[in-house]
Amino acid sequence: MRLLATCAAFALAVCTAAAATGSPDNPLLQPSTLPFGALPFDRLSDSDYQPAIEAGMQAQRKEIDAIANNAAPPTFDNTLVAMEKSGRLLDRATGAFGVEVSTNSNPLLLHVREVVAPELAAHEDAIYLNPRLFARVATIYKRLGSLKLDPESRHLVVTYYRRFVHAGANLSPKKQERLRQLNQQLATLQAAFERKLLAGTAAGALIAKDASQLAGLGDSAIGAAEQAAKAKGDPDGYLIPLQNTTQQPALTLLQERATRKELFENSWTRTEKNDTNDTRSTIAQMAKLRAEKAQLFGYKDFAAYQLTQEMAQTPAAVQSFLQGLIGPTRAKAAREAADIQAQIDAGDRHFQLQPYDWNYYAQRVRKAKYDVDDNEIRPYFELNDVLQNGLFYAANQLYGITFEERHDIPVWQPDVRVFEVFDKDGTSLALMYFDFFKRDNKQGGAWMNSFANYSALLGTKPVVYNVENIPKGAPGQPTLLTIDSVRGVFHEFGHALNAFFADEKYPSLSGTARPRDFVEFPSQFNEHWALYPSVLKHYAFNYQTHEPMPQALIDKMERAATFNEGYSMGESLAADELDMAWHSLPASAPLQDVDAFETAALKASGTDFPNVPPRYRSTYFSHIWASGYAAGYYAYGWSEMLDDDAYQWFLDHGGLTRANGQRFRDMVLSRGDSEDYGPMFRAFYGKDPDVGPLLQDRGLTGGP
Ligand SMILES: [Zn+2]
Numbered sequence: 178m179r180l181l182a183t184c185a186a187f188a189l190a191v192c193t194a195a196a197a198t199g200s201p202d203n204p205l206l207q208p209s210t211l212p213f214g215a216l217p218f219d220r221l222s223d224s225d226y227q228p229a230i231e232a233g234m235q236a237q238r239k240e241i242d243a244i245a246n247n248a249a250p251p252t253f254d255n256t257l258v259a260m261e262k263s264g265r266l267l268d269r270a271t272g273a274f275g276v277e278v279s280t281n282s283n284p285l286l287l288h289v290r291e292v293v294a295p296e297l298a299a300h301e302d303a304i305y306l307n308p309r310l311f312a313r314v315a316t317i318y319k320r321l322g323s324l325k326l327d328p329e330s331r332h333l334v335v336t337y338y339r340r341f342v343h344a345g346a347n348l349s350p351k352k353q354e355r356l357r358q359l360n361q362q363l364a365t366l367q368a369a370f371e372r373k374l375l376a377g378t379a380a381g382a383l384i385a386k387d388a389s390q391l392a393g394l395g396d397s398a399i400g401a402a403e404q405a406a407k408a409k410g411d412p413d414g415y416l417i418p419l420q421n422t423t424q425q426p427a428l429t430l431l432q433e434r435a436t437r438k439e440l441f442e443n444s445w446t447r448t449e450k451n452d453t454n455d456t457r458s459t460i461a462q463m464a465k466l467r468a469e470k471a472q473l474f475g476y477k478d479f480a481a482y483q484l485t486q487e488m489a490q491t492p493a494a495v496q497s498f499l500q501g502l503i504g505p506t507r508a509k510a511a512r513e514a515a516d517i518q519a520q521i522d523a524g525d526r527h528f529q530l531q532p533y534d535w536n537y538y539a540q541r542v543r544k545a546k547y548d549v550d551d552n553e554i555r556p557y558f559e560l561n562d563v564l565q566n567g568l569f570y571a572a573n574q575l576y577g578i579t580f581e582e583r584h585d586i587p588v589w590q591p592d593v594r595v596f597e598v599f600d601k602d603g604t605s606l607a608l609m610y611f612d613f614f615k616r617d618n619k620q621g622g623a624w625m626n627s628f629a630n631y632s633a634l635l636g637t638k639p640v641v642y643n644v645e646n647i648p649k650g651a652p653g654q655p656t657l658l659t660i661d662s663v664r665g666v667f668h669e670f671g672h673a674l675n676a677f678f679a680d681e682k683y684p685s686l687s688g689t690a691r692p693r694d695f696v697e698f699p700s701q702f703n704e705h706w707a708l709y710p711s712v713l714k715h716y717a718f719n720y721q722t723h724e725p726m727p728q729a730l731i732d733k734m735e736r737a738a739t740f741n742e743g744y745s746m747g748e749s750l751a752a753d754e755l756d757m758a759w760h761s762l763p764a765s766a767p768l769q770d771v772d773a774f775e776t777a778a779l780k781a782s783g784t785d786f787p788n789v790p791p792r793y794r795s796t797y798f799s800h801i802w803a804s805g806y807a808a809g810y811y812a813y814g815w816s817e818m819l820d821d822d823a824y825q826w827f828l829d830h831g832g833l834t835r836a837n838g839q840r841f842r843d844m845v846l847s848r849g850d851s852e853d854y855g856p857m858f859r860a861f862y863g864k865d866p867d868v869g870p871l872l873q874d875r876g877l878t879g880g881p
Contacts, residue, residue, distance in 0.1 A: 329683065329686065428537060445790070572674060675700070675846050
């Protein structure tokens with residue numbers, strides 16, 4: 178997954194504006210002397226962020242006032258280009274703060290986030306609800322037909338106009354007043370949700386008193402659990418931290434049913450314990466305020482308001498896409514459940530399958546049916562091999578780019594690695610950070626973000642980071658990845674590739690500044706190369722024997738490729754429908770009882786699949802409450818339709834070749850938000866996207 182920069186409208190770079198507040202010694206208020214304008218993480222302290230963000234807002238307010246109050250008539254240059262150049266100090270400060278607070282947080286940083294969140298919401302409103310500024314943008318928009326502008330500049334005009342309207346510029350002053358209040362309340366609630374979720378997830382870790390409770394995990398993971406408990410001040414215990422999803426990786430391996438049940442329940446109830454980390458009232462209020470916000474704009478619910486920004490356009494288009502998948506998914510999940518129950522019944526103890534048994538017995542079914550198990554595969558996926566010989570190799574073969582590790586760029590945590598990326602002709606293209614390992618003070622999940630976008634106007638190059646939550650190997654042990662983690666690494670890097678190849682003039686149209694349901698296309702597309710034969714052969718070596726992955730194991734993995742996809746698609750669809758249900762509430766609906774609402778929403782949409790719980794429960798569904806995916810989680814499935822279809826195009830045209838990669842780079846990856854997406858896809862493929870390859874890829878076309 179990915180978090181889009183929240184202030185995508187404003188480019189990030191070095192600022193030379195005079196600092197309005199804050200100490201002149203604050204490194205965020207000084208121009209960067211580092212390559213790529215990189216941030217001086219080695220010189221930043223926790224007390225630097227709030228004053229820098231506040232100084233950044235003040236500086237941008239001045240820039241915006243100068244544009245809005247300009248006595249000269251509005252022109253493309255004095256209004257839109259000037260806006261594109263504004264806010265650079267703020268972007269520098271929020272970029273640095275964003276990575277620290279999400280990957281390396283502490284109580285002070287979390288407090289700062291709660292303080293600045295409503296201030297930032299008010300700041301954005303001060304720009305987009307500025308009537309003089311909007312009048313200038315609207316004048317240029319209305320004269321667009323007579324202006325001599327290149328296509329990207331024309332697209333910038335249309336984008337700004339739509340952005341202003343979506344932000345409320347056309348509403349009456351009274352409605353705008355209410356909108357400002359709603360936006361600030363929502364920002365405060367969001368920051369509270371994030372704080373509670375982080376604390377609830379950390380507190381939900383499983384503590385085992387005896388290693389025997391963790392039987393099946395393997396020595397390396399048990400060693401890591403012992404270390405994790407020690408780090409928490411428990412010298413005798415074993416700690417398994419929670420990942421952000423409902424299902425937990427360890428549930429695949431844990432032999433003790435009681436331990437599985439406990440771990441699953443810790444996950445399921447992490448933010449529903451009636452304590453200070455309980456998020457139920459927070460999200461119920463957010464849903465209600467979002468419905469009211471949509472009503473101000475004249476939409477029947479938040480989904481209808483939000484989807485005008487996406488490729489799908491309407492809730493009806495989303496539902497038609499989702500509903501077409503639910504039937505085949507239910508059927509496949511039921512076949513999988515029957516296989517699992519048979520596997521359970523073949524054992525000594527007899528019980529009915531529960532969600533916490535699913536993955537453990539699914540592995541046994543996989544072993545029995547396909548003779549594949551994770552413990553056999555993981556030794557071939559050592560992190561550094563995956564990175565340098567897999568991920569970088571595939572990018573080199575497709576796009577011609579190369580990588581060189583840099584040790585002179587400051588990082589926010591000692592494990593973070595930095596690489597310079599070079600283009601096919603050897604010119605420097607981008608700077609790339611990787612923050613791989615799970616930490617207790619890191620937000621769950623995986624994401625990509627940018628400190629800087631490519632912009633010809635500003636002369637900036639992409640500075641990008643990927644964050645993962647991979648459990649680090651015990652001291653002296655390598656970090657071995659599951660197949661899912663390997664795909665995750667390829668996924669986030671797909672977003673990075675999208676940023677590297679941007680060739681836009683304007684920062685706010687550059688790289689990953691794309692709708693949710695298109696932005697996951699390049700990332701999910703990149704996942705396909707993880708198991709592509711020539712790539713796999715290049716990186717999958719046993720970390721102890723250095724033997725390549727045997728062909729027999731590769732063949733078995735291929736035969737098992739659609740195994741458990743009923744479950745996997747089912748948990749995603751359930752989360753999709755939960756998201757849509759929360760954002761289909763009308764403003765008149767009362768504050769919801771969260772658990773009752775969730776149960777009813779799953780049933781009504783047909784995603785109450787037996788023993789397949791949603792990938793995220795409402796109370797820890799960070800995507801929709803805190804990461805900009807409200808009424809947008811379906812974007813993963815939608816983009817999967819695009820990426821499976823595009824991958825099919827590659828297979829039909831010779832597979833992994835430089836020529837195919839270049840075509841994809843030129844026609845999709847480099848295009849940013851510079852044209853509409855339907856035509857962009859059609860130009861690449863020669864037809865509209867089709868759900869067939871997705872159904873095929875997931876094994877949803879029929880028999881088991
Ligand atoms: Zn993503």
